[in-house]
Amino acid sequence: MEKKTETVELDFPIEQVKGDEKSALKTVEIKEPDSGSLRGLQLSMVMAQDMDTMFELVPRISNLTKTDMHKLKVSDLLKVCITVVGFFVTV
Numbered sequence: 625m626e627k628k629t630e631t632v633e634l635d636f637p638i639e640q641v642k643g644d645e646k647s648a649l650k651t652v653e654i655k656e657p658d659s660g661s662l663r664g665l666q667l668s669m670v671m672a673q674d675m676d677t678m679f680e681l682v683p684r685i686s687n688l689t690k691t692d693m694h695k696l697k698v699s700d701l702l703k704v705c706i707t708v709v710g711f712f713v714t715v
Contacts, residue, residue, distance in 0.1 A: 640692070
């Protein structure tokens with residue numbers, strides 16, 4: 625079975641600098657977490673969207689780094705966190 629991936633469009637793109645090149649990160653690709661990506665984390669804290677927990681988990685399952693996470697505007701951070709929690713909820 626293939627892992628699901630969700631794309632979150634950022635309302636406020638993040639400026640990234642790699643060497644002399646600057647670019648703007650406009651979308652976040654988030655992979656469905658597996659048990660390995662949850663190591664050392666409490667699932668209840670993930671579901672509660674605890675920020676310390678999300679700052680550990682999101683870089684493990686997305687194209688964001690911890691530094692990128694600190695640059696996110698609150699509205700974009702919440703969109704990312706809601707998307708992560710959505711992987712654990714079935715309708």
